[in-house]
Amino acid sequence: MTPRTEEAFIEHVQSGGQVEATDWMPDEYRARLVKFIEMHGNSELMGVLPEREWILRAPTLQRKLALTAKVQDEAGHAQLIYRVVEDLGKPRDAVLEDLISGKSKFHNVFHYPTKTWGDVGVIAWLVDAAAIISQKALLKCSYAPYARIMKKICWEESFHILHGRDVILAMVTGTPKQRELVQEALDRWWKPLMMFHGNQIPAEKDPMFHWRIKSQGNEEARQQFLDGYVPQIRELGLEIPDPKLRKDEATGRWAYTEPDWDELRHVVTGHGPMTAERLGFRRASRDETAWVRDVVLAEAA
Amino acid sequence: MSSPAPPAVDHLLRLADDELILGWRDSEWTGIAPFLEEDVAFSSIAQTEIGHARAFYELAARELGGTADELAFDRRPEEYRSSPLVELRLVHDWGRTIARHVLYELADAIRIAEVKGSPDPDVAGLGEKIEREEAYHRMHAQMWADRLAESEEGRKRLVAGLEELWPYALGLLEGEARERLTADVAERLPFFTPPEVEPVERGEHVDEWAALWEEMTMVRRSAPGGQW
Known part of the structure; x- marks a missing residue:
């Protein structure tokens, strides 16, 4: 049972307390949860599109x-995630409508093209590695139903990272042409990866941290990503396309070229290189199968 | 790979190619099915079909040499033995997709029963294993066919698909298995009367086949001699 005043509620979540779907919660908390969790669900669903076409081209x-x-995991x-949003008061249909009309957002990395294997x-x-850092921090989310599903999601994501690393390993130890494909892909993805965790807003000024929806700040997540993956990338003999990237041994912090935050804002507000095409594709496939939902839901009614 | 394979191996390749290409077509629904639940279900079915294809290719490779991957990806388009039924591109038409799904599974049940009776113990054993998994595909297909058939709109679309694809479904099988399929379809799909038609025989590929082959093999061809 959560406290009934906003002040006491904030104290509750800030001291590590959790909130269940049936508990009282301030309107602002509910609205922020819906927006945040909806964007996560949208990202999983839109993340399907850049990869699904490669299922058809997979080389073995x-x-x-x-x-x-x-x-399949991502669709799952x-x-x-949409079920959690539904319990908070926004049905799946409304979520999907807002997604394809461009009203709601999805993660920056899914607005870019996928050019090669x-x-x-x-x-x-690497995208899944960056994602799992954010998602692991959500295991401590103040909203308990969301934190609970994150266990399953993190567990599955950890397999995706192994699969990805294996694909990369096979290619960098293959022919020179294959190695080149990997380096080119890294060159394309590095900037979006550096933007992935968001701008350097201090945790104490981040409203998502204030409500303990997130349990860590953006920069902390990015530093963790760099700590974990820069050495691994370099170990494979790949070059990271950022001349300023280096670790300050005294502070233990990574320095890097400041990402273009205007570009990030531009991309996630619907102006990425693939945004229109992917939303158009999602809209078209949804329209083409609308009759199936009509027929099945009419039977269920 | 250019000289014709002996009949038993050719039979394995037909089975393997059918399962590979159907799995390929099924995975086209991943991420864009009418319900998220069906994204998951169709992806799962696609994985099982691809797994079966791999097992059949491995058996064929005992005779032909090479690996399952080489058989799956490195043949010329004209060397594949897949049936036209599995080659047709049916996204985003859910009515025709379910029609193919149910016809394929009913035909495959007849074929897998034959595989289980093979004198080759490896082949028969694989048939046993596959049958356990295909039973779930049949339930899924039947559930969707029945569900669509309950409404006027759904039945119209499903039956149109069944009518169009029936000659293709016959072509998946040979000899008296075709009569058995006709009887099974009449029994399991009471809203559809299979017409007497000329089967679309295996051997010719459909128009969409060239594009499928191009896409399926493009990564491998992009770096010859690579390891993936």
């Missing part, structure tokens, strides 16, 4: 099985 039976399973995550490896390895 094993890769095809693994990639299908990965994309979207389903789980190298991109498939980089996405599964």
Whole structure:
């Protein structure tokens, strides 16, 4: 049972207390939760699109099985996450309508094109690695139903990273041409990856941290990503396209070229290189199968 | 790979190619099915079909040499033995997709029963294993066919798909298995009367086949001799 005043509620969540779907919660908390969790669900669903076309091109039976399973996981995550949003008061249909009309957002990385099989490896390895850092921090989310599903999601994401790393390993130890494909993909994805965790707003000024929807700040997540993955990337002999990237041994902090935050804002507000095409594709496939939902839901009614 | 394979191996390749290409077509629904639940279900079915294809290719490779991957990806388009039914591109038409799904699963049940009776113990054993998984595909297909058939709109679309695809479904099988399929379809799909038609025989590929092959093999061809 949560306290009934906003002040006491904030104290509750800030001291590590959790909130259940049936508990009282301030309107602002509910609205922020819906927006945040909805964007997460949208990202899982839109994340399917850059990868699904590569299921059809996967170069071995094993890769095809693994990639299908990965994309299937993501569709399953979207389903789980949308259910949490539904309990907070926004039905799945409304969520999908807002997504395809461009009213709601999805993660920056899913607005970019996937050009080669190298991109498939980089996405599964590094995009999922960046994602799992954010998602692990959500295990401590003040909203308990969301924190609970994050356990399953994190567990599955950890397999995606292994799959991605394996794809990359096979290619960098393959032919020079394959190695080149990986380096080019890394060059394409580095900037979006550096933007992934958001701007450097201090945690104490971040409203999502204030409500303990997030349990860590953006920069902390990015530093964790760099700590974990820069050495691994370099170990494979790949070059990271940022001349300023280095670790300050005294502070333990990574320095890097400041990402273009205007570009990030521009991309996530619907102006990424692939935004229109992917939303158009999602809208078209939704329209084409609308009759199925009409027929089945009419029967259920 | 250019000389014709002996009949038993050719049979394995037909089974493997059908399962590979159907799994390929099924995975086209991943992420864009009418319900998120069906994204998950169709992806799961696609994975099982691809798994079966791999097992059949491995058996074929005992005779032909090479690996399952080489058989799956490195043949010329004209060397594939897949049936036209599985090659047709049916996204985003859910009515025709369910029609193919149910016809394929009913035909495949007849074929898998034959595989289980093979004198080759490896082949028969694989048939046993596959049958356990295909039973779930049949339930899924039947559930969707029945569900669509309950409404006027759904039945119209499903039956149009069944009518169009029936000659293709016959072509998946040979000899008296075709009569058995006709009887099974009449029994399981009471809202559809299978007409007497000329089967669309295996051997010719459909128009969409060239594009499918191009896409399926493009990554491998992009870096010849690579490891993936």
